Amino acid sequence: DAGITQSPRHKVTETGTPVTLRCHQTENHRYMYWYRQDPGHGLRLIHYSYGVKDTDKGEVSDGYSVSRSKTEDFLLTLESATSSQTSVYFCAISVAGTRKNEQFFGPGTRLTVL
Amino acid sequence: AQTVTQSQPEMSVQEAETVTLSCTYDTSESNYYLFWYKQPPSRQMILVIRQEAYKQQNATENRFSVNFQKAAKSFSLKISDSQLGDTAMYFCAFMNTTSGTYKYIFGTGTRLKVLA
Numbered sequence: 001d002a003g004i005t006q007s008p009r010h011k012v013t014e015t016g017t018p019v020t021l022r023c024h025q026t027e028n029h030r031y032m033y034w035y036r037q038d039p040g041h042g043l044r045l046i047h048y049s050y051g052v053k054d055t056d057k058g059e060v061s062d063g064y065s066v067s068r069s070k071t072e073d074f075l076l077t078l079e080s081a082t083s084s085q086t087s088v089y090f091c092a093i094s095v096a097g098t099r100k101n102e103q104f105f106g107p108g109t110r111l112t113v114l
Numbered sequence: 115a116q117t118v119t120q121s122q123p124e125m126s127v128q129e130a131e132t133v134t135l136s137c138t139y140d141t142s143e144s145n146y147y148l149f150w151y152k153q154p155p156s157r158q159m160i161l162v163i164r165q166e167a168y169k170q171q172n173a174t175e176n177r178f179s180v181n182f183q184k185a186a187k188s189f190s191l192k193i194s195d196s197q198l199g200d201t202a203m204y205f206c207a208f209m210n211t212t213s214g215t216y217k218y219i220f221g222t223g224t225r226l227k228v229l230a
Contacts (some may be wrong), residue, residue: 031216033217040222042120042216042222043205044220045218048217056215076148088157090159092159101147102164106160
């Protein structure tokens, strides 16, 4: 599993509250990603990071921000959660080069916004 | 922009039979990778097989093989001797190697049920 953990694993929150999801890796990989998974949409990229303090937007970045202050942690923040952000969120790392660009995924976080 | 299309939302197959899942993609790039991921009910994403676009030979991994047709931009997954443990969502994914970001684009998935 490339040493990827996500916290929390489940969260229920109310509309308008801030939420932060954490992704932690233990193997010093440079590239990290946040996806959301919704029925009928597959996995869609929210934000990604290519190094400490280096981040960029994915295809569904509105309403989300990220931070990466150290290699091992990649945080996803919903500044003011909305019901449309109810989803399963996956963190992934890319082992570019050595493993032919394979991405390894964390176990996912199920977020419900009431 | 690249896109990945999986046109079969759901499929079923009898145990021990063979099933093929379809995936098509659109890109103007020549260097890329294609992947099939499996997501069982546990929700964990598991890599099934990968294909480098520059390789003409189709990838195989035990009971899993692909039919990669680069000109047709098609990348289907064949599962032979289907087992109950193959029941899962299957996602096709595309990665452009020239961008340097290693971002994936996923299809919408095919839910496969293996029947006893």
